[in-house]
Amino acid sequence: MSELTFADLGLADPLLRAVADTGYTTPTPIQAQAIPQVLQGGDLLAAAQTGTGKTAGFTLPLLQLLMRSPSRQAGRPRALVLTPTRELAAQVEESVRVYGKHLPLKSMVMFGGVNINPQIRALRSPLDILVATPGRLLDHVGQKNVDLSAVEILVLDEADRMLDMGFIHDIKKVLALLPAKRQNLLFSATFSDEIKSLADRLLDNPKLVEVARRNTTNELVTQKVHLVDRDKKTDLLIHLIRERNWFQVLVFTRTKHGANRLAEKLDKIGIPAAAIHGNKSQNARTRALADFKSGELQVLVATDIAARGLDIDQLPHVVNFELPNVPEDYVHRIGRTGRAGSPGEAVSLVCVDEFSFLKDIEKLTKQSIERFTIPGFEADLNVKPEPIPMGGGARGRGQGQGRGQGQARSGQPRQQHNGKPRHQTESKPAGHGHRGAPARAPGGPRPQGGSGRGRGGAPKTS
Ligand code: AMP
Secondary structure (H helix, E strand, C coil): CCCCHHHHHCCCCCHHHHHHHHHHCCHHHHHHHHHHHHHHHCCCCEECCCCCCCHHHHHHHHHHHCCCCCCCCCCCCCCEECCCCCHHHHHHHHHHHHHHHCCCCCCEECCCCCCCCHHHHHHHCCCCEECCHHHHHHHHHCCCCCCCCCEEEEEEEHHHHHHHHHHHHHHHHHHHHHCCCCCCEECCCCHHHHHHHHHHCCCCEEEEEEECCCCCCCCCCCEEEEEECCHHHHHHHHHHHHHCCCCCCEEECCCCHHHHHHHHHHHHCCEEEEEEECCCCCHHHHHHHHHHHHHCEEEEEEEEHHHHCCCCCCCCCCEECHHHHHHHHHHHHHHHCCCCHHEEEEEEEECCCHHHHHHHHHHHCCCCCCECCCCCCCCCCCCCCCCCCCCCCCCCCCCCCCCCCCCCCCCCCCCCCCCCCCCCCCCCECCCEEEECCCCCCCCCCCCCCCCCCCCCCECCC
């Protein structure tokens, strides 16, 4: 049987031409499922992680549904896409432009952290598709710059993250401004009870599409843990970047301060690096991202929320300089690589303080991640774990883009002391690297199953 094409999905010619221009030939599974469903006009509940091609999955049919009667009214969009972060909003709107380039439809993006006036000016022109973060959208609503009473299609993109960031009240306010009769599309990587109840309230008899089990990681991403002492992490990162000629590395830290410090250190020793996080101006973030994509910057150091939705084609390396305290963030972080069919590597630099985070991640993703030791960076697993300082205080996420309402789900520094680290054994370096004794850190039996990757506990040299 021949492979499915975009034409098979019922897309119109101007959209097929735009897709062909991007070079994509085969729809991804989420596109194959979502596009025909959305074209039929009903509500949709889609379980899809970033990297699955979900953006085109809703953008293409949305453009097709709107293409016949472009808006003639200023500031009165016919489709509204809500996203949790500025970066994701910008990228979704970019996709709208790319896929809609042969159509007469108008789009705009709005988010906070930038001057509102250009957005007000843009709202004085006809508008079909508005991509927005909830906070800034409500600011415009308050100023009566935008009228949501003509919205025919609502998309909630990365709805789980919007709830994590405390946007539920803003979302409810927006929903109250929309016409009752409309098409709703809800995309979420995970399905908490909160998401389920939002879906129950919002969606009418939705079709369900699901392409990845929730909280699973992408098979194309090779995951590794490098056990290392906490004060050797920077040196190990530099070593890896240099030894392995890593040219495009996205590095995650837990805090904004940590991101700045690391980027400065790398830059100082001649590895071009910049940090992006919520305290940076939008312009600085956009510039850093553009320089990273173009290859001018070798390393981009990011915090979780700032990196959410970052779409970098064929990003080969993601490094968790620090493990996230919220295990779902691990899945999102490593989802930056291994996108749309290209392989990637996700390396976590883990010190004894982080074993409980590692355990949570392995529990969530139902896999064990293989441990490796880099010669010269053998960790002393007998040192006493220290509590982990959280950048954002008890908020745990260390970021503040959610209009000050972000909730930490597990934001308390975790104590894993009892005098001893919870892992059981450690391996001793035997000449080159570790051999022999299995290091079953962190403690307790290993979850089995999952991807089948990375079983067996002995750290390997890599
Ligand atoms: P998303 O999950 O929407 O963030 O998309 C992830 C990446 O996949 C983006 O870089 C897209 O440009 C790319 N992409 C989307 N659809 C396809 C496709 N059908 N074939 C190959 N790449 C795609």
